Amino acid sequence: MLKEEILYEAADLKNIIHDPNVARLVINKDKIISSNIIEGIEINTESIKDGVRIRLIVKEGKIIIKPVHLCFGVTAENAVQNIEINTEIKKGASISLLAHCVFPTAKDVLHKMNAKILLREKAKYSYFEKHIHSPGGGVRVIPKTKVILEKEAKFKTEFELVKGRVGLIDMDIESKCGPDSVMEMMARISGTDDDRIIIRETGYLNGNNSKGVLTSRVAVRDNAKAEIFNKLIASGNYSRGHVDCKEIIKDNGQASAVPIVEVKNATAHITHEASIGSVDKKQLETLMSRGLDEDEATELIIQGLLN
Amino acid sequence: MDTILKTNNLTLSFNGKKILDNLSLNFREGEIHAVVGPNGAGKSTFASIVMGLEGYRKFEGDIIFKDISIKKLGVYERAKLGITMGWQEPARFEGLKIRQFMQASTKDKKEDSIVKALSILGIDYREYSERAIDKSLSGGERKKFELASIVAMQPELVILDEPDSGIDVASLDNIFSAIKHLHSNGATVILITHSLEVLKNAQYAYLLCSGTLLDEGKVSKIRKYFEGKCLSCAHKNIPLFSELEKNI
Numbered sequence: 001m002l003k004e005e006i007l008y009e010a011a012d013l014k015n016i017i018h019d020p021n022v023a024r025l026v027i028n029k030d031k032i033i034s035s036n037i038i039e040g041i042e043i044n045t046e047s048i049k050d051g052v053r054i055r056l057i058v059k060e061g062k063i064i065i066k067p068v069h070l071c072f073g074v075t076a077e078n079a080v081q082n083i084e085i086n087t088e089i090k091k092g093a094s095i096s097l098l099a100h101c102v103f104p105t106a107k108d109v110l111h112k113m114n115a116k117i118l119l120r121e122k123a124k125y126s127y128f129e130k131h132i133h134s135p136g137g138g139v140r141v142i143p144k145t146k147v148i149l150e151k152e153a154k155f156k157t158e159f160e161l162v163k164g165r166v167g168l169i170d171m172d173i174e175s176k177c178g179p180d181s182v183m184e185m186m187a188r189i190s191g192t193d194d195d196r197i198i199i200r201e202t203g204y205l206n207g208n209n210s211k212g213v214l215t216s217r218v219a220v221r222d223n224a225k226a227e228i229f230n231k232l233i234a235s236g237n238y239s240r241g242h243v244d245c246k247e248i249i250k251d252n253g254q255a256s257a258v259p260i261v262e263v264k265n266a267t268a269h270i271t272h273e274a275s276i277g278s279v280d281k282k283q284l285e286t287l288m289s290r291g292l293d294e295d296e297a298t299e300l301i302i303q304g305l306l307n
Numbered sequence: 308m309d310t311i312l313k314t315n316n317l318t319l320s321f322n323g324k325k326i327l328d329n330l331s332l333n334f335r336e337g338e339i340h341a342v343v344g345p346n347g348a349g350k351s352t353f354a355s356i357v358m359g360l361e362g363y364r365k366f367e368g369d370i371i372f373k374d375i376s377i378k379k380l381g382v383y384e385r386a387k388l389g390i391t392m393g394w395q396e397p398a399r400f401e402g403l404k405i406r407q408f409m410q411a412s413t414k415d416k417k418e419d420s421i422v423k424a425l426s427i428l429g430i431d432y433r434e435y436s437e438r439a440i441d442k443s444l445s446g447g448e449r450k451k452f453e454l455a456s457i458v459a460m461q462p463e464l465v466i467l468d469e470p471d472s473g474i475d476v477a478s479l480d481n482i483f484s485a486i487k488h489l490h491s492n493g494a495t496v497i498l499i500t501h502s503l504e505v506l507k508n509a510q511y512a513y514l515l516c517s518g519t520l521l522d523e524g525k526v527s528k529i530r531k532y533f534e535g536k537c538l539s540c541a542h543k544n545i546p547l548f549s550e551l552e553k554n555i
């Protein structure tokens with residue numbers, strides 16, 4: 001199979017690759033192997049050491065209806081990939097991105113991502129990042145993202161490992177929320193073997209009436225380890241936030257959660273829930289009483305949590 | 308008819324307090340039984356022991372299912388023998404879709420069987436299949452899905468702990484249809500209840516109080532307790548029978 005085809009297949013791009021109405025950018029290590037830019041979007045790229053720098057702009061008032069597909073792949077077994085991506089969604093514009101990070105045969109792949117996202121007034125941005133890793137876990141993924149939400153902007157991001165082993169995921173995402181803006185950040189990861197998961201999610205609810213939710217769902221099995229740092233700081237009048245972290249551990253898995261919530265304004269309000277532990281006993285016994293063995297029941301519960 | 312389940316002198320204590328005290332009950336194959344009694348009588352404890360739930364595995368006495376002791380078996384092994392239960396307060400599963408939950412429970416794994424089991428409870432599968440069994444469902448809805456999953460499992464013995472709790476009057480008939488369906492498919496049903504409406508579905512009933520058997524017999528006899536005509540009883544929580552009356 002050609003390298004491109006490996007990526008297209010893994011990233012579910014086969015059907016959209018010939019669709020002129022769907023914007024896309026497909027990168028293998030440091031080379032752009034396919035792109036399509038549509039009306040309302042500007043994408044500029046330049047080569048950097050081991051990677052690509054991308055500048056993405058959605059023009060003022062433009063509503064991009066079909067999700068824009070990004071694919072950051074490495075088909076080599078050993079490689080470093082650096083992606084820098086600066087995004088600006090102009091006033092009143094809206095975009096949804098579906099990003100596939102595909103490292104299907106990785107033995108030692110380091111994928112670094114540095115993203116800056118600026119959402120102008122009333123801009124809407126949603127980003128779904130799906131990871132497809134090699135079964136051996138020879139991947140290190142280190143994404144750092146900074147987001148600024150201006151007045152009434154909406155930001156939503158979801159991170160999910162769809163296939164393969166984590167290896168190392170060390171992600172750090174921070175957002176600063178202006179007045180009446182809404183931010184949602186969600187990560188769902190399941191670790192096995194000696195995987196290591198580090199999630200840092202930070203939200204500053206600076207604007208009046210800004211809202212933010214940080215959600216993480218993590219399962220660790222075997223000797224996998226997860227550390228979740230959720231931080232939410234509310235200083236805007238009537239800002240509202242919620243931190244919700246659930247981690248299931250099995251075997252020798254280890255998990256920690258360090259939630260920090262700070263409220264600097266008497267009209268603001270933050271709630272926080274976290275649970276770490278083995279699978280809920282009642283859930284487990286319910287499924288077992290229907291004839292599932294303990295492993296099957298545990299798997300199903302974890303699958304649900306990561307749904 | 309043959310006995311399918313027998314408990315021999317079940318005695319269980321928590322913190323030195325006897326919750327079940329020498330309880331010996333007999334359940335005939337294919338019949339609908341009721342276990343009634345006031346709050347705190349030990350009904351849910353009885354269900355938990357029969358199912359083998361964690362925390363309810365250390366007790367005196369024995370549980371005989373089809374002539375073998377199941378005392379040492381875990382929940383899964385008991386389920387494999389055809390024993391299952393419905394919880395008084397069903398579990399919530401974050402993110403688990405109704406489709407996944409039903410598939411896991413359904414004996415023949417066929418979608419037709421899922422659709423049919425849910426229709427007995429008055430639920431349209433297509434409408435709910437992708438929804439999660441989490442806090443977005445009401446307690447009554449979860450109760451119905453739980454009962455549907457039991458119907459789909461086709462058990463031989465099912466213990467339903469307060470099958471009507473959280474169920475509105477309009478849905479009560481769905482619950483009773485499911486009980487009838489289980490029965491007509493040969494299952495032995497044990498209804499745990501303090502409601503007369505539920506008791507009426509049974510053929511034979513046991514009355515518990517403070518973890519002991521106070522009386523047993525046909526429903527026509529046991530229902531008298533719901534009319535305030537209780538036997539004098541040396542047990543300390545006999546005043547709780549007034550609660551029974553409130554529930555009628």
Ligand SMILES: Nc1ncnc2c1ncn2[C@@H]1O[C@H](COP(=O)(O)OP(=O)(O)O)[C@@H](O)[C@H]1O
Nearest residue numbers: 321326344345346347348349350351352353362
């Ligand atoms: N796990 C437990 N630990 C301590 N006490 C318990 C436990 N389970 C039940 N009990 C006690 O046993 C008694 C019977 O409870 P239960 O079986 O739930 O009654 P019922 O279902 O008849 O209302 C109650 O006093 C209850 O507090």
Ligand SMILES: [Mg+2]
Nearest residue numbers: 350351352395
């Ligand atoms: Mg009870």
